[in-house]
Amino acid sequence: MAAGIRKNDIVLVRQGKDKGKTGKVIKVDSEKGRALVERLNFVKEFIRPDRSKNRQGGIMEREAPIPLSRLMLYCEECAAGVRPRSKRLADGTRQRICPKCDGALDKAK
Numbered sequence: 001m002a003a004g005i006r007k008n009d010i011v012l013v014r015q016g017k018d019k020g021k022t023g024k025v026i027k028v029d030s031e032k033g034r035a036l037v038e039r040l041n042f043v044k045e046f047i048r049p050d051r052s053k054n055r056q057g058g059i060m061e062r063e064a065p066i067p068l069s070r071l072m073l074y075c076e077e078c079a080a081g082v083r084p085r086s087k088r089l090a091d092g093t094r095q096r097i098c099p100k101c102d103g104a105l106d107k108a109k
Ligand SMILES: [Zn+2]
Pocket: 075, 076, 077, 078, 079, 082, 098, 099, 100, 101, 102, 103
């Protein structure tokens, strides 16, 4: 399992053209092992004008999925990509913990 990256996580890109950048996960496709990350891995998409839909042609940029294997959970406290530890809380839920600063990587609900 690819480090358990989930929606709304902040991730660091480890490979590819956006290497070293961070962003927020918009969506995870666990079946395909990919994630969409806000403002990362932009691709240009050419749009044909379509009058029936009142759409103008042009070039649009949008996020393309990034393989989860290229992403790492990012700890804002440490400003680094980390491999989280999993910790079981008293109420039985699991929380992901930064191994460096011991901070919780799961956002408070
Ligand atoms: Zn940390």
